[in-house]
Amino acid sequence: MSRTLLVLGAGPAQLGLLAAARAAGVRVAAADRDLRAVGAALADELVEVSVEDEDAVRRVAEELRPDGIVAPGTDFPVLVAARVAAAIRLPHPLSPEIAEAAVSKRRQRELFAAAGVPQPESRVTRTLGEAEDAAPALGFPCVVKPPDRQGQRGLSLVRRAGELPRAFELALAASRGGDVLVEEQVDGPELTVNAFSVAGRFHPLTVTDRVLAEPPAFGVALAHVWPSEQQVATCNLAIEAARAAAEAVGVRDGPTYTQVLLGPDGPRVVELAARLGGGHDAELCEAALGVDLNRLALAAALGDPVDEADLRPGAGQGGACVRFLVPPVGTLERVEGRDGAAAAEGVHWVRVYREPGFELRELRTGADRAGAALATGATREQAFERADEALARVRLLTA
Numbered sequence: 001m002s003r004t005l006l007v008l009g010a011g012p013a014q015l016g017l018l019a020a021a022r023a024a025g026v027r028v029a030a031a032d033r034d035l036r037a038v039g040a041a042l043a044d045e046l047v048e049v050s051v052e053d054e055d056a057v058r059r060v061a062e063e064l065r066p067d068g069i070v071a072p073g074t075d076f077p078v079l080v081a082a083r084v085a086a087a088i089r090l091p092h093p094l095s096p097e098i099a100e101a102a103v104s105k106r107r108q109r110e111l112f113a114a115a116g117v118p119q120p121e122s123r124v125t126r127t128l129g130e131a132e133d134a135a136p137a138l139g140f141p142c143v144v145k146p147p148d149r150q151g152q153r154g155l156s157l158v159r160r161a162g163e164l165p166r167a168f169e170l171a172l173a174a175s176r177g178g179d180v181l182v183e184e185q186v187d188g189p190e191l192t193v194n195a196f197s198v199a200g201r202f203h204p205l206t207v208t209d210r211v212l213a214e215p216p217a218f219g220v221a222l223a224h225v226w227p228s229e230q231q232v233a234t235c236n237l238a239i240e241a242a243r244a245a246a247e248a249v250g251v252r253d254g255p256t257y258t259q260v261l262l263g264p265d266g267p268r269v270v271e272l273a274a275r276l277g278g279g280h281d282a283e284l285c286e287a288a289l290g291v292d293l294n295r296l297a298l299a300a301a302l303g304d305p306v307d308e309a310d311l312r313p314g315a316g317q318g319g320a321c322v323r324f325l326v327p328p329v330g331t332l333e334r335v336e337g338r339d340g341a342a343a344a345e346g347v348h349w350v351r352v353y354r355e356p357g358f359e360l361r362e363l364r365t366g367a368d369r370a371g372a373a374l375a376t377g378a379t380r381e382q383a384f385e386r387a388d389e390a391l392a393r394v395r396l397l398t399a
């Protein structure tokens with residue numbers, strides 16, 4: 001009898017894992033509060049529920065009795081998955097305690113400090129007054145964010161004191177627990193370390209360059225490019241920082257996605273996520289190295305053993321890139337050119353996340369991106385160009 005996996009989320013961030021589960025013959029029940037989510041077609045069953053609502057997810061799980069639960073691409077549901085799995089005694093790569101640390105930037109700051117993991121300097125504040133004390137001490141520009149959100153919700157770069165009240169208000173409004181982090185801005189390029197741990201052994205896979213949008217879309221990724229243009233020694237320092245971060249948080253099994261900024265005095269860990277990257281990073285890894293990271297995450301979620309041979313990079317490609325589609329503003333009427341774009345040389349796929357009728361907004365956060373393309377090539381530059389040209393052929397026509 002085929003096994004059942006409960007996947008928290010059916011949005012763009014879950015597409016790769018949903019497809020991998022289907023390919024593996026696993027029955028997929030996907031939970032999402034939006035029944036029109038782009039991944040709905042990849043699920044055998046769609047349950048309308050907010051994946052942030054632990055009680056509701058638990059009720060779904062009790063009824064469904066799945067063989068595993070996974071939140072592949074978004075943060076807070078990682079904790080929901082771990083708690084519900086523990087409650088109904090399913091095998092799961094993360095304990096609720098470790099998952100709690102994995103979804104809290106604040107807790108990570110404490111754990112990293114205790115373990116000596118390099119990170120941006122930061123202060124926890126609860127009032128604008130506290131933030132006004134913290135910001136000049138850290139220096140402008142600084143970064144203000146809620147400690148328990150993702151996808152750049154409530155995140156701002158604050159260039160001068162006058163911008164602080166609004167940034168604080170945005171972060172406070174998004175914060176679940178009422179804390180707001182004020183951080184030193186680490187000025188330098190950014191790497192993402194995608195890795196997979198087996199029984200406490202951290203296996204680094206792809207290290208990618210995160211190409212960033214300009215403010216006001218501060219922190220939004222426009223592309224992930226592999227291999228990094230940084231020197232191998234620099235990438236290795238980022239890998240060591242990510243390894244130390246995983247140890248500090250206590251992740252011993254399953255995927256990790258670690259954001260590392262390269263400051264003038266070395267790497268600093270922005271945060272670690274105990275899941276796959278939400279920007280098709282696992283598919284990029286498979287295209288780049290031949291390591292099927294979605295399949296590995298699926299195994300972890302079902303409690304299946306992972307063969308470390310499956311983590312060994314193959315001959316690989318010269319370069320690989322996920323490039324995101326920044327949409328025009330307006331009501332989406334029609335999408336043209338996608339099939340032609342996807343058929344171009346080196347292009348693995350082109351995705352549009354939105355259906356006609358969707359209100360496309362100006363780019364502010366990752367959720368405003370409207371699609372993506374994955375391409376490979378002889379070099380990182382060629383992979384980037386191919387993905388970029390593919391997206392240039394996709395036309396989102398608005399009213």
Ligand SMILES: Nc1ncnc2c1ncn2[C@@H]1O[C@H](COP(=O)(O)OP(=O)(O)OP(=O)(O)O)[C@@H](O)[C@H]1O
Pocket residue numbers: 120143145149150151152153155183184185186187190210212218219220259261270271366
């Ligand atoms: N202290 C910092 N210094 C410099 N850049 C930062 C800092 N904090 C965040 N950023 C930028 O903003 C991006 C998102 O930051 P962060 O991960 O803290 O927020 P998030 O809401 O979790 O976003 P995501 O879902 O993309 O991870 C980072 O990848 C980085 O580019």
Ligand SMILES: [Mg+2]
Pocket residue numbers: 150151259271
């Ligand atoms: Mg983050």
